Amino acid sequence: MNTHNPVPILSVRGVNKIYAGGFRALNNINLDIQRGEIFALLGPNGAGKTTLISLICGIVKASSGTVIADGHDIVRDYRAARATIGLVPQELHTDSFESVWATVKFSRGLYGKAPDAAYLENVLRALSLWDKRKAKIMTLSGGMKRRVLIAKALAHEPTILFLDEPSAGVDVELRHAMWRMVRELRAQGTTIILTTHYIEEAEDMADRIGVINQGELIVVEDKSVLMRKLGKKQLSLTLRQPLSRIPTELNAWPLTLSGDGHTLIYRFDAQAEESGIAALLRTLNEHGIDFKDLRSSESSLEDIFVGLVHQSKQELT
Amino acid sequence: MNLYGIRAIYHFEMARTFRTLAESIAAPVLTTSLYFIVFGKAIGSRLGDIDSVSYGAFIIPGLVMLNLLNESIANASFGIYMPKWSGTIYELLSAPVSWIEVLIGYVGAAATKSVVLGLLIMGTARLFVPYEIAHPGWMIAFLLLTAVTFSLFGFIIGLWADNFQKLQVVPMLVVTPLTFLGGAFYSITMLPPLWQKITLFNPVVYLISGFRWSFYGVADVHIAMSIGMICGFLMLCLAYVGWVFKTGYKIRN
Numbered sequence: 001m002n003t004h005n006p007v008p009i010l011s012v013r014g015v016n017k018i019y020a021g022g023f024r025a026l027n028n029i030n031l032d033i034q035r036g037e038i039f040a041l042l043g044p045n046g047a048g049k050t051t052l053i054s055l056i057c058g059i060v061k062a063s064s065g066t067v068i069a070d071g072h073d074i075v076r077d078y079r080a081a082r083a084t085i086g087l088v089p090q091e092l093h094t095d096s097f098e099s100v101w102a103t104v105k106f107s108r109g110l111y112g113k114a115p116d117a118a119y120l121e122n123v124l125r126a127l128s129l130w131d132k133r134k135a136k137i138m139t140l141s142g143g144m145k146r147r148v149l150i151a152k153a154l155a156h157e158p159t160i161l162f163l164d165e166p167s168a169g170v171d172v173e174l175r176h177a178m179w180r181m182v183r184e185l186r187a188q189g190t191t192i193i194l195t196t197h198y199i200e201e202a203e204d205m206a207d208r209i210g211v212i213n214q215g216e217l218i219v220v221e222d223k224s225v226l227m228r229k230l231g232k233k234q235l236s237l238t239l240r241q242p243l244s245r246i247p248t249e250l251n252a253w254p255l256t257l258s259g260d261g262h263t264l265i266y267r268f269d270a271q272a273e274e275s276g277i278a279a280l281l282r283t284l285n286e287h288g289i290d291f292k293d294l295r296s297s298e299s300s301l302e303d304i305f306v307g308l309v310h311q312s313k314q315e316l317t
Numbered sequence: 318m319n320l321y322g323i324r325a326i327y328h329f330e331m332a333r334t335f336r337t338l339a340e341s342i343a344a345p346v347l348t349t350s351l352y353f354i355v356f357g358k359a360i361g362s363r364l365g366d367i368d369s370v371s372y373g374a375f376i377i378p379g380l381v382m383l384n385l386l387n388e389s390i391a392n393a394s395f396g397i398y399m400p401k402w403s404g405t406i407y408e409l410l411s412a413p414v415s416w417i418e419v420l421i422g423y424v425g426a427a428a429t430k431s432v433v434l435g436l437l438i439m440g441t442a443r444l445f446v447p448y449e450i451a452h453p454g455w456m457i458a459f460l461l462l463t464a465v466t467f468s469l470f471g472f473i474i475g476l477w478a479d480n481f482q483k484l485q486v487v488p489m490l491v492v493t494p495l496t497f498l499g500g501a502f503y504s505i506t507m508l509p510p511l512w513q514k515i516t517l518f519n520p521v522v523y524l525i526s527g528f529r530w531s532f533y534g535v536a537d538v539h540i541a542m543s544i545g546m547i548c549g550f551l552m553l554c555l556a557y558v559g560w561v562f563k564t565g566y567k568i569r570n
Contacts, residue, residue, distance in 0.1 A: 057411040079319070079413040087411050093404030102332065109325025110412045152408070 007071075008032035009191050010056070010160060015065030017051055017215075025051040027215040029065070033160075038182065038192045040206035040223075042199065042305055048215040049195040050090060053162050057087045070159055083111055086158030090165045090195075092145045096138035100129055100148055103137060104155050111156030123151050126181065143174040150181070161185060163194040167201065179205055199305055203227075213309050235277060237264040237284075238293040249287055253280055264291070322414035326422025327429075330396050334430050341392075342434060345384050349438045352380055353445040356502065367504050368535040373446040377439065378529040379501030385435045385460065386467050386496055386521070390488050393427035393471030398484055401475070416562035420472065427468035428461070435460050448532065455540075456531035462547050463524055469554040476561060495521045500529075505537045520546055 010033035017026040026048050033039050043049050054060040056067050058074060058081075067074040072081035095103050104120050124130040127147045132140065137148055146166065153161060163182070167175040175198075182205065186192055196202055202209060203223070210220040219226065242261035253276065256265045268275050284291070334341045357373030364372040400406040409419060442448070450456050478484040499521030505513050516522055517538070527543025530536035536543070 054407075057407075059407055059410045079415075082411060082413040085411070087407070089404075089407050091404055093407060095403065095405055097333075097336065098329075102329070106325050106329050107408065109321045109328075110408060110414060112319040112321050112413055114321060 007035075009035040009070050010193070011066075011068040012052075012056070013066045013068075015052075015055065015067065016063045017048075017055060017060065018063045025215050026055070026062075029212075029215075029217050031210065031217060031220060033191060033193060034208075036186065036189055036191055037207045038186055038194070038205055039208050039210065040202035041193060041195045041210045041212060042202060043195075043212035044309055047212045049212055050164055051215075052212065053087070053164050053193070053195070057085055057162060058082055079112070083156065084159045086153035086156065086161045088146075088149045088153045088161070088163045088166050090168065092142065092149065092169075094137045094145050094148060096136070098137055099134050100124070100137060100140075100151070101133040103148065104151050107152040108155040113156045119157070120151075120155060123154050126184075127151050128177075143170050146170055146174075146178075150178075154185075158190065160191045160193070163192065165195050167196060167198055175201075211305060211308050219308055233268055233275070234297055235266045235268070235280075236295045236297070237266070237291040238262060238295075239264060240290045240292050243289070247287060247289070250280075250283065253283075264289075319414045319418050322412065323418050323422045323425075326414075326419065327426045330392075330423060330426030331429065333396075334392075334426075341430065342437065345388060345434055346437050346441055349380050349384060350441055350445070352376070353442055357442075357446050367507075368533070370533045370535065371446070374448040374533070375504075375529075376502055377442045377446065377448055378532050379496075379499075379525050380442070381435050381438050381460075382463065382521070382525050382528050383493075383496045383501050384438055385431050385463050386492055386524075387488055388434050389427055389431040389464050389467035390471035390474060390492060392430050393424055393468040394475035394478065394484055394488075395471075396423045396427055397472055397475035398478055401479075402481075416558075420469075420558060424465060424468040424472055427471060428464040431464040431468065432460055435464070450532050451534045452531045456528070459524070459528045459531055459543075459547070462551065463528070466547060466551040466554060469551065469558065473554060473557055473561070492521075495519050496525075500525045500537055520550060523547065 010031075012029050012031040015026055015029040016024070018024050029048075029052060041049050041052070051060060055062050056069065056074065058078060062075075067081075069081040070084040072078075072084070074081040095106075098106075101120075101124075104124065105115070108115065108120065121130065124133055127150060129144070129147055129151055132144065137145060140148065146169075150163075150166070167178060170178065179201065182192055182194070194202075194205070206223050208221065209223050209226055211218050239262055243257060243264070244261060246255050246257050246264070254267055256267075257263070258265065266277070266280055268277070353373065353376075356376055361372035361376070366372070367375045400409060474484065474487050498516065499519050500516075505516050505522060505526075508516060523538055523543040523546035526537040527540055527547070530540050530543070
């Protein structure tokens, strides 16, 4: 995948959404999605993730701004733009009384594609739905219904696929199968934009991460860069003898002591050239503070996400 | 134009009818047969001719129109209301399909069903009452125009309704009373002079009168008035739907 492609497959410029009651759901959103990438859009509930996706897909009208999908303006050239986009909505909206085959066939036709039974068969087989093609959707489990929605979104061979919290309410096994399928789709050239509450999945899957909060896109960054830039590491030392307080000789280091006095925690910048660990260990030795175990860890994407959202809230207030 | 899109909606809606044949076709045909038995045979045999037409034959156009109006409205309103209710409307809103195409798909399917039902009722009526159609071309024209216009009206009701009760309220409280009082079972010339004038404000009078004229060549109002009224109502519905699509009222935020 080329993340430095100069022509993004999706370009969002100065998009605002203000509802009739005056609520500003999106505030000056600018975002480029590169062809073939997996982009994860994270944000707390009500942050504007679904509004942004709905707006790009044509379900919600923008108050201002432009969106270009695969070279087509989503308003002026909506037919060409929408033909490139597939959407898997957050809610399990399905035609309960229809069969799997009928609903997938309907989706393909609705998007202006000629019937292609062989292609639809491949989609259903890939999603393990082929055996259920004659079943009414109402008889399927939640996970199966989610797959049907994915099949519907793929029925017209989109180049951009939106997955709005696709793994919500899905069991672990199916979730993993779904993410395997997402990787396969990307390998076939489909650009994927997903929202999820499972941050470890975004960490595992995404090439780039966007964080949205209260309608504002507060960060868009390559995942590894984001984690390197904002990630913190920490070293935990399990002491042989508990301390009642941190000795004044160690004031030069940002240390914290666990409640029981058995663990000394040192947090440091993951990006810094010199971590300071060696000097700390020497100083501890000089002052006779012995330890029996040490363990290092780094902050997860979830820690970074929570930190960003918290910081954004503080700035807004 | 997205012809595949129109076809997809049309087929989807028609498939729903075939899935529910008992409710969609058999029930209205049976109900109308009962009307023919009760009013056409049992009571009608004791009534005299109206405008030289036997009472049993006289009520056929009115009964067909009664079903045509109700079924057109019910089919189209339900067709567009269901995706709103189930949430699957997201697909219509995000698909490369214009609202004119959506309209053609839903209204086309609803009108097709109503016309088929109307023809079935006419066929059923022939089992009970002998009748001839004086102007078959006009009969078909009235059938199609009325089915399309009231399917369009039903589509508007489906867009407007935000619960199942609202979906029922207009057909039950407005359309059915207007049809019964619109000359389905009598000629308006049988009413006292004041009520004859009042009844002319009922648009259904013009539909039934025009449709009956296509059967027997007799009408309560001039045929041109009937055609004008149905075309006027069609334009009104089209203008309203145009406004809805332009503003996104009740369909797109």
